[in-house]
């Protein structure tokens with residue numbers, strides 16, 4: 001497939017003796033939202049974490065195969081995982097702002113990666129990221145208040161702003177709305193739709209409605225296998241595999 005931002009080639013993940021991801025091959029497009037769906041424990045989060053080497057931080061996890069980002073294998077020993085994660089950012093299930101000010105949460109990545117020459121440039125980066133996170137108007141008058149003092153939905157948008165502040169190319173989101181109420185969920189979903197103009201976005205979700213609303217491509221996982229990957233409309237209206245059909249019609253999962 002052309003236009004792949006990320007290509008997974010023969011990817012396996014093991015936790016000790018548990019074979020959690022089995023021989024996954026997939027091409028993830030640029031400037032599109034790709035949803036990972038499937039029953040609990042099927043390996044969605046595990047596979048998502050292979051895309052920016054977050055499994056490196058899990059003691060007994062072992063990844064085999066290749067993940068190519070613009071054609072370069074991110075598991076090459078020459079790749080620095082910290083630099084990689086600036087390019088492939090991540091937003092987690094539970095909003096996790098640092099115990100710092102709103103400003104310092106967003107400035108953290110740009111500071112460690114030396115993206116600003118001076119305070120004025122850093123201010124500009126922080127404002128741009130907060131605008132992209134669709135939270136600027138709510139926080140512009142209290143940038144030096146703690147990030148942890150925001151509401152759950154605001155904290156999650158702050159975390160998205162923090163993730164985009166390093167100008168990533170890919171944004172990974174692991175159930176980003178599961179701790180949010182319906183209004184905050186709608187705001188984050190709207191934001192995801194805007195972000196795809198700039199980034200390749202990959203979202204793990206338990207909600208099929210959410211996958212249908214926000215994604216253009218959907219991957220259905222089952223027992224560690226990538227069963228089916230196709231246009232979201234096709235997956236939800238006319239899937240090829242009976243396991244996908246069972247899941248979307250609520251018979252498994």
Ligand SMILES: Nc1ncnc2c1ncn2[C@@H]1O[C@H](COP(=O)(O)OP(=O)(O)OP(=O)(O)O)[C@@H](O)[C@H]1O
Nearest residue numbers: 015018020038039040041042043044045046047058
């Ligand atoms: N740190 C770990 N150590 C050992 N096994 C793990 C670890 N993390 C996940 N697993 C196992 O790997 C498999 C896939 O888990 P994973 O969390 O990726 O699934 P998931 O589809 O994201 O599930 P959920 O929807 O419930 O979050 C499961 O069998 C799980 O028990």
